Amino acid sequence: MKASTKAIRFLETLAIPEGPLAGKPVRLAPFQKQFVRGALGKDVNTAILSIGRGNAKTALSSGIALGALLGEWDDQPRREILIAARTRDQGRIAYDFVAGFARSLPDDVQAALTFRRSPRLEITFEDDGGEHSLRVIAADGKTALGTAPTLVLMDERGHWMADQGDALEHALLSGLGKRGGRALIISTSAPDDAHPFSRWIDEPVPGSYVQEHRPAPGLPADDLASLKEANPGAKHGIGADLNWLQAQARRAIARGGSALTSFRLYNRNERVSGESRDVLLTVDEWQACEVSELPPRQGPCVIGIDLGGSASMSAAAFYWPETNRLECLGTFPCKPSLLDRGRNDSVGDRYVEMARRGELSTLGDATVPVAPWLSNVMRHVEGEAIAALTMDRYKQAELGEAIDRAGIRCPLVWRGQGFKDGGEDCERFRRAAFDGKVKTNPSLLLRSAFADAVTLRDPANNLKLAKARSTGRIDAAAATVLAVAEGARIAGRGNSKGGRVAWA
Incomplete structure (x- = not known):
C-alpha cells in the first residue's frame, strides 16, 4: 500500500481535537488529500503548501507528523521528527495539535507515548524499534545541527526571520539526507517573490511537490471567487466561512492601510508586504x-x-x-x-x-x-x-x-x-x-x-x-x-x- 494511502487512512481515524467540530472524526477535504498524496509520493523529499490562514495546514501537517512518529508508513528504527517554527510559542501550536490528535489513539498506543513540555517541547514513542522522538525547535540554525530527522515540518516558513530562518532551513535540509527524510514546508504567502519560501514555489527543484492556493493579483479584496481559491477549506467547514471572509474583506477595504494589506497577505494568501510601519502607499493605493x-x-x-x-x-x-x-x-x-x-x-x-x-x-x-x-x-x-x-x-x-x-x-x-x-x-x-x-x-x-x-x-x-x-x-x-x-x-x-x- 502506498505511503500516502496509509497516511490518509490513519488521519481519518483521528478525532478533531478543538474547535466547533471537536470530538468528531477527521474527514479530509479534497485539497488536503491532494497534499498528502503529493507530499508522500514516490521520489518526493520536499512538499510545499501555501494557503490562506485558517485552512488547517498546521493541523494537517501535525497529523502527518504524528503518523510519522508512530511509524504508520515508515518503519525506520529511532525515527526523529522535528517541528521548526519562528518561535517556541509558534511551534507549540503544532505540538498541541499532535498532542490533541494523540488523545484519540487506542489506549495501548497512548500508553507508549510520553509528553514533555520542559525544558523543551517533546513527545517520545517506544516500540520494538526503540524510542522515537518528536520535538519542537525555534529558528536558530545551531539547534538543528547534528540531527538526522526522518520528517521535518517547517511551520509558517514565509514569515521566519531572514538570517536565522535561512540558517535553520539549511541545517534541517542537510540533516534530511542522512536517512532519506522528507520536509513539509507550509505557510501563507511570503511578502515578496524573493523570499526563500516564494522561491520554493516559483523555482521547484527535483524531488519537490508544490501546492499553492493563491489568486491572481490585483483583484478586489472581497472578490468571492478568489476568496474561495485562497481558502479552499471554507466550503468544507474548515476555518472561517465565506460570509465571514467577505465581511472581513469589506471591513479591511473600509479601513484601508495595514488592515487591508494584512488581509491580502494572510487571508487572501497574496504576496504583498505585511509591513506594519507607516507605508508611503499601500499596494491597493498604488x-x-x-x-x-x-x-x-x-x-x-x-x-x-x-x-x-x-x-x-x-x-x-x-x-x-x-x-x-x-x-x-x-x-x-x-x-x-x-x-x-x-x-x-x-x-x-x-x-x-x-x-x-x-x-x-x-x-x-x-x-x-x-x-x-x-x-x-x-x-x-x-x-x-x-x-x-x-x-x-x-x-x-x-x-x-x-x-x-x-x-x-x-x-x-x-x-x-x-x-x-x-x-x-x-x-x-x-x-x-x-x-x-x-x-x-x-x-x-x-x-x-x-x-x-x-x-x-x-x-x-x-x-x-x-x-x-x-x-x-x-x-x-x-x-x-x-x-x-x-x-x-x-x-x-x-x-x-x-x-x-x-x-x-
Missing part, C-alpha cells in the same frame, strides 16, 4: 495609479532625480502635471551584474526582469557617471518643455557640476529629504495619488520601490521617506515623490502672467 493606457505627453514636464552611489540605484521620474502622466527609469552601475546585485539585495532576478521590461539599465563601471547619466535622462524627454529639474540638495555640489558638464539648461529646484521638505513632498504626492492625479503603466520598478518605501514621523507628525529593509531600493519612489510634489506646486500656482525669465 495599483489604483496604474492604468492600461497612459495619457499623452502634454504640457511641461517635471523631472525628479535621485542620485545613487555604488550600491544604490540612480532613478529619474518624469511627470506631466497637465495630464498626470508618470514615467520612471532606474540605472545601476555595470558591476556587479544585475543578477548578482539582485541576489545580494535578496530580490532574486527582479532586476534582470526590470531590464527586460525596459525599466532599468546599466551605465558606467562601479558607479554611475553622473553627467552622462543626466544626458541620458534628458534624451528620454527630448523635445519636451521642462518645467523643473528637482533634486536632493544633499548632493547639490556633485549634481550641479554634472549639470554644467551635461549642458542642461532648465529651472533647478533643490529639496531636502528631512522632515521639513520631505514632509511636504510626501503629503503632496499622497494627495495627488489619492485624487487620481498620478497615472502610470504597470511598472515592476515602481512596485518594488513602493513596497520598500515607508515613512517616519517626528513628534509634530511630519513625514520623512525611509526604507523598510536595509537592502531595499526606494530610489524610484524618492524620485517620483520629488517629481509629483513639484508638479503639484506648479499646478497650484496656475499659469504665469509673464514678466519672468525664459529659459532657452
Whole structure:
C-alpha cells in the first residue's frame, strides 16, 4: 500500500481535537488529500503548501507528523521528527495539535507515548524499534545541527526571520539526507517573490511537490471567487466561512492601510508586504495609479532625480502635471551584474526582469557617471518643455557640476529629504495619488520601490521617506515623490502672467 494511502487512512481515524467540530472524526477535504498524496509520493523529499490562514495546514501537517512518529508508513528504527517554527510559542501550536490528535489513539498506543513540555517541547514513542522522538525547535540554525530527522515540518516558513530562518532551513535540509527524510514546508504567502519560501514555489527543484492556493493579483479584496481559491477549506467547514471572509474583506477595504494589506497577505494568501510601519502607499493605493493606457505627453514636464552611489540605484521620474502622466527609469552601475546585485539585495532576478521590461539599465563601471547619466535622462524627454529639474540638495555640489558638464539648461529646484521638505513632498504626492492625479503603466520598478518605501514621523507628525529593509531600493519612489510634489506646486500656482525669465 502506498505511503500516502496509509497516511490518509490513519488521519481519518483521528478525532478533531478543538474547535466547533471537536470530538468528531477527521474527514479530509479534497485539497488536503491532494497534499498528502503529493507530499508522500514516490521520489518526493520536499512538499510545499501555501494557503490562506485558517485552512488547517498546521493541523494537517501535525497529523502527518504524528503518523510519522508512530511509524504508520515508515518503519525506520529511532525515527526523529522535528517541528521548526519562528518561535517556541509558534511551534507549540503544532505540538498541541499532535498532542490533541494523540488523545484519540487506542489506549495501548497512548500508553507508549510520553509528553514533555520542559525544558523543551517533546513527545517520545517506544516500540520494538526503540524510542522515537518528536520535538519542537525555534529558528536558530545551531539547534538543528547534528540531527538526522526522518520528517521535518517547517511551520509558517514565509514569515521566519531572514538570517536565522535561512540558517535553520539549511541545517534541517542537510540533516534530511542522512536517512532519506522528507520536509513539509507550509505557510501563507511570503511578502515578496524573493523570499526563500516564494522561491520554493516559483523555482521547484527535483524531488519537490508544490501546492499553492493563491489568486491572481490585483483583484478586489472581497472578490468571492478568489476568496474561495485562497481558502479552499471554507466550503468544507474548515476555518472561517465565506460570509465571514467577505465581511472581513469589506471591513479591511473600509479601513484601508495595514488592515487591508494584512488581509491580502494572510487571508487572501497574496504576496504583498505585511509591513506594519507607516507605508508611503499601500499596494491597493498604488495599483489604483496604474492604468492600461497612459495619457499623452502634454504640457511641461517635471523631472525628479535621485542620485545613487555604488550600491544604490540612480532613478529619474518624469511627470506631466497637465495630464498626470508618470514615467520612471532606474540605472545601476555595470558591476556587479544585475543578477548578482539582485541576489545580494535578496530580490532574486527582479532586476534582470526590470531590464527586460525596459525599466532599468546599466551605465558606467562601479558607479554611475553622473553627467552622462543626466544626458541620458534628458534624451528620454527630448523635445519636451521642462518645467523643473528637482533634486536632493544633499548632493547639490556633485549634481550641479554634472549639470554644467551635461549642458542642461532648465529651472533647478533643490529639496531636502528631512522632515521639513520631505514632509511636504510626501503629503503632496499622497494627495495627488489619492485624487487620481498620478497615472502610470504597470511598472515592476515602481512596485518594488513602493513596497520598500515607508515613512517616519517626528513628534509634530511630519513625514520623512525611509526604507523598510536595509537592502531595499526606494530610489524610484524618492524620485517620483520629488517629481509629483513639484508638479503639484506648479499646478497650484496656475499659469504665469509673464514678466519672468525664459529659459532657452
